[in-house]
Structures are given as C-alpha cells and as structure tokens.
Amino acid sequence: MASINDIANEFIREEIEEYLERPDEIKFFIEMFTQATPEMQDIAAALIDGDHHTVDELTEEALADGTEALEIMDDGLILGMGIVGIKFRENFIFVPEVLACARAMKAGMAHIEPILSDSGIEPVGTVIMGTVKGDLHDIGKNLCIMMLRGAGFVVHDLGVDTSEDEFIEAVEEYEAPILGMSALLTTTMPNMGKTIDAFIDEDLREEVKIMVGGAPVTQIFADDMGADGYGKDALACVALAKHFLEETDEEW
Numbered sequence: 600m601a602s603i604n605d606i607a608n609e610f611i612r613e614e615i616e617e618y619l620e621r622p623d624e625i626k627f628f629i630e631m632f633t634q635a636t637p638e639m640q641d642i643a644a645a646l647i648d649g650d651h652h653t654v655d656e657l658t659e660e661a662l663a664d665g666t667e668a669l670e671i672m673d674d675g676l677i678l679g680m681g682i683v684g685i686k687f688r689e690n691f692i693f694v695p696e697v698l699a700c701a702r703a704m705k706a707g708m709a710h711i712e713p714i715l716s717d718s719g720i721e722p723v724g725t726v727i728m729g730t731v732k733g734d735l736h737d738i739g740k741n742l743c744i745m746m747l748r749g750a751g752f753v754v755h756d757l758g759v760d761t762s763e764d765e766f767i768e769a770v771e772e773y774e775a776p777i778l779g780m781s782a783l784l785t786t787t788m789p790n791m792g793k794t795i796d797a798f799i800d801e802d803l804r805e806e807v808k809i810m811v812g813g814a815p816v817t818q819i820f821a822d823d824m825g826a827d828g829y830g831k832d833a834l835a836c837v838a839l840a841k842h843f844l845e846e847t848d849e850e851w
C-alpha cells in the first residue's frame with residue numbers, strides 16, 4: 600500500500616496531512632498522487648496554491664517534454680482540483696481562493712485544449728452543451744467539450760446559466776441530435792429535469808438524446824429525471840455521445 604512519504608512533492612504531502620480528514624479521501628489521494636509523476640504533482644500543487652502563472656509554465660513545459668495532454672488533465676489539473684474541492688467543502692478556503700484555483704485550472708486547460716480538441720477527423724455529429732440555469736460552474740463542462748471535439752464532434756457551447764428555452768432553441772437551430780447538460784449544485788440539478796420536461800412540452804423529446812453530468816449527479820438521478828444517459832467524467836461523456844450516434848444511425 601502506498602504511503603504519504605511516497606509522494607515526491609512536499610507541498611502536496613502537507614496539504615493532505617493538514618486538510619484531509621476522511622480516511623477514504625486520504626487513501627484515495629495518497630494512491631493517486633503516488634501514481635502521478637513528480638511533474639504532474641508540481642502542476643497539481645501550483646493549482647491548489649492558486650498560482651496560475653506556474654500552472655501555465657509547468658503545463659507548457661510538460662507538453663514540450665512529451666507528456667500526454669490527458670495525463671496532465673487527469674493527474675495534474677483534475678487531481679489538484681479534487682483537493683481544492685475538499686478544502687472548500689470543509690471551509691478551509693472560500694470563493695476568492697477557489698476562483699484563483701479555477702483561474703489556474705483554466706491556464707493549464709488553455710494549453711491542452713488545442714491538443715484535445717484537434718481531432719483531425721471528419722465531423723461525426725453535433726452536440727449542444729451547457730451548464731444549467733442558476734449554475735456558474737463550467738470547468739467540467741469545458742473539459743467534456745474539449746474531449747468531444749477531440750473525438751470529432753462539433754460542439755456548440757451555450758456557456759453557463761443556460762435556460763430551458765436556450766437549450767431548446769440551440770437544439771432546433773443546429774438540428775443537434777445530442778444535448779449535454781452539466782450541473783454542480785444540488786440546487787440546480789433539478790433544472791436538468793425541468794429542461795427535459797420542456798423538451799417534452801415542445802414535442803421535441805424524441806428528436807434529441809440527452810446526457811447529464813456534474814459532480815453531484817448520479818445514474819439514479821439521471822434515470823429519475825428521464826435523461827438518456829449519465830457520464831461520470833469527460834471520457835464517459837464522449838463514450839455516451841458515440842453510443843447515441845450509433846443508436847440514432849440504427850433508428851434511421
């Protein structure tokens with residue numbers, strides 16, 4: 600079993616010791632960080648520290664050294680944001696600090712975006728993506744969009760705080776067969792269900808496959824509200840979209 604001393608980065612070791620209390624979370628992060636290279640640990644540490652300049656530099660360097668964009672996303676940026684989420688949840692840090700971390704995340708994503716989004720293949724299908732009404736979280740949605748574009752999908756990003764009408768208008772305008780909704784707040788999750796109901800009211804539900812995701816969303820919740828699929832991460836998002844395309848092809 601991995602031990603905290605196996606983590607090369609001292610800042611990460613201190614963060615785990617100082618801020619993590621739940622045994623399952625301590626075990627998870629020790630295991631994940633010991634598997635991450637020292638370079639990825641450095642990126643995660645800079646992100647946790649809210650230092651966007653360093654995340655920017657280290658991400659650029661890692662890519663130049665041949666590290667895969669996906670590895671930087673998973674082992675550096677997302678892992679670092681995991682610690683930020685716990686510190687926020689436990690009130691060790693507050694919105695201004697989290698905003699600095701989000702800015703650092705975006706600085707890293709700016710380098711990996713062109714790589715993950717550049718599929719070099721013929722467009723395979725159109726997806727509408729947006730964060731639901733009342734919700735301003737967009738990091739996870741943007742990662743999904745990068746990966747979808749990298750898989751050859753044309754994605755129209757409606758941004759954050761997207762109303763039911765905006766989702767409906769976009770699906771109609773772009774004749775998109777797939778819609779993805781993101782929500783990070785338990786208070787905004789029901790807006791996914793309301794949007795699905797709005798598609799039913801407009802007699803458009805059969806025209807579009809709807810997938811949902813975001814940290815608090817579960818398969819059970821997705822099933823309850825009548826979504827066609829739930830994805831736990833950006834890879835699952837791409838897999839779902841591909842699956843929907845196959846299904847739609849079969850139906851035609």
Ligand code: B12
Nearest residue numbers: 684688735736737738739779781784785812813830832833
């Ligand atoms: C960063 C962050 C912020 C930033 C957002 C910056 C930005 N531009 O996005 C700021 C500081 C603005 C913020 C604000 C707030 N936040 Co906030 N935030 C977070 C934090 C720390 C990280 C979220 C994140 O980016 N994660 C990293 C990404 C990569 O993960 P992800 O979003 O889950 O996405 C992945 C998957 O879920 C999936 N996915 C996502 N979308 C989709 C869509 C589809 C279709 C599919 C298939 C998959 C999929 O794929 C993604 C990639 O792998 C979370 C903590 C957490 N544990 O999530 C709290 C958190 C979500 N926030 C929380 C809260 C309370 C707030 C505020 C209300 C705080 C306040 N008092 O003002 C406000 C709300 C603002 C609003 N109206 O939206 C709570 C929510 C609690 C709850 N039960 O609802 C959390 C959980 C923190 C906590 N307390 O534990 N926040």
